[in-house]
Amino acid sequence: xxxxxxxxxRASLARAWTRPYPVGTTPEGEWSDGFNNGFxxxxxxxxxxxxxxxxxxxxxxxxxxxxLRPIREECERAAIEAxxxxxxxxxxxxxxxxxxxxxxxSA
Numbered sequence: 001x002x003x004x005x006x007x008x009x010r011a012s013l014a015r016a017w018t019r020p021y022p023v024g025t026t027p028e029g030e031w032s033d034g035f036n037n038g039f040x041x042x043x044x045x046x047x048x049x050x051x052x053x054x055x056x057x058x059x060x061x062x063x064x065x066x067x068l069r070p071i072r073e074e075c076e077r078a079a080i081e082a083x084x085x086x087x088x089x090x091x092x093x094x095x096x097x098x099x100x101x102x103x104x105x106s107a
Contacts, residue, residue: 003091035072
């Protein structure tokens with residue numbers, strides 16, 4: 001058995017990133033939701049949401065999402081690259097570590 005290549009690691013992470021958990025969410029969705037929800041809560045701190053109109057809340061949400069999306073996407077890319085680096089270092093040290101079973105190909 002040999003260690004997975006960088007291409008194999010990238011392909012494995014790409015599949016895992018969008019594979020639903022048993023509860024229906026995905027790592028990608030949880031990352032996005034967690035990132036946005038944390039900052040969205042901070043962006044509303046100066047206002048009383050109970051007294052704001054729905055249109056005001058929607059506009060603030062839109063502005064926050066527009067401001068944060070490129071930052072979240074860059075953080076996501078950086079986190080995945082860091083994870084790939086860690087996985088490659090592990091593969092170098094333990095090239096004979098048991099490999100995951102190949103996923104069945106759907107028809």
